[in-house]
Amino acid sequence: MDLPENAVLTDSDYGLGWECGRGYRATNGSCTIIAIPANAYSTGNNRGKGWECVRGYEEADSLCVKMAIPANAYLGRQGTNWLCERGYPKTADQCLAIQLPANAYLNDNGDDWLCGRGHQKQEQSCAFIILPENAHLNSSGSSWDCDKPYRRSGNQCIR
Known part of the structure; x- marks a missing residue:
């Protein structure tokens, strides 16, 4: 052979x-x-x-060219893609910063925002929750419940 x-x-x-x-x-x-x-x-x-x-x-x-990694991004674990840093969600081929309004914080994924306790999301801001008489913030802090023995009726607590 x-x-x-x-x-x-x-x-x-x-x-x-x-x-x-x-x-x-x-x-x-x-x-x-x-x-x-x-x-x-x-x-x-x-x-x-x-x-x-x-x-x-x-x-x-048939060549190996350096990947274009935008600002506020990093190379993924496999080295074949890129990911945006926390607080910079992917938009097309870039990572744009999330604009946090007053009384807001990033969600767990870092790709959106939530309002802090005592505030609720209204369009692009966090509005202070106004409690009616005989009400308290609920456990989530993003809404309110009526004190006992009152019950909710619209935007007030009645007996």
Whole structure:
């Protein structure tokens, strides 16, 4: 058996009895080098491209180009996407700051705002909750309930 340059023997019962080494691909009975662009690495897979872009780079026209990461964003865990920082939700291809009105805070996800206790959202502001007579703030702090034995009727507490 003729073993091509850059090939290794295999103990397989099928195929040619050899395979190309890492970074090479079988082509017409020989092993040709896989062209790996800058900022890429060999996957060790002789099928397909045989390479992937390194973290923070993306494929474009068989090259690996640096990802454009907008202001107030960071590279995702896998290195193939970007995410916006807390308080800067994604809008198209940028991360825009949330404008917090007075008496507001960011929600748990950091992509919207909520009003603080004793205030309720009204359009783009947090309005102070005016308590009617015989009422108290409820447990959420964003509305009110009537004291016992009163009950709610519109915007007042009646017996």
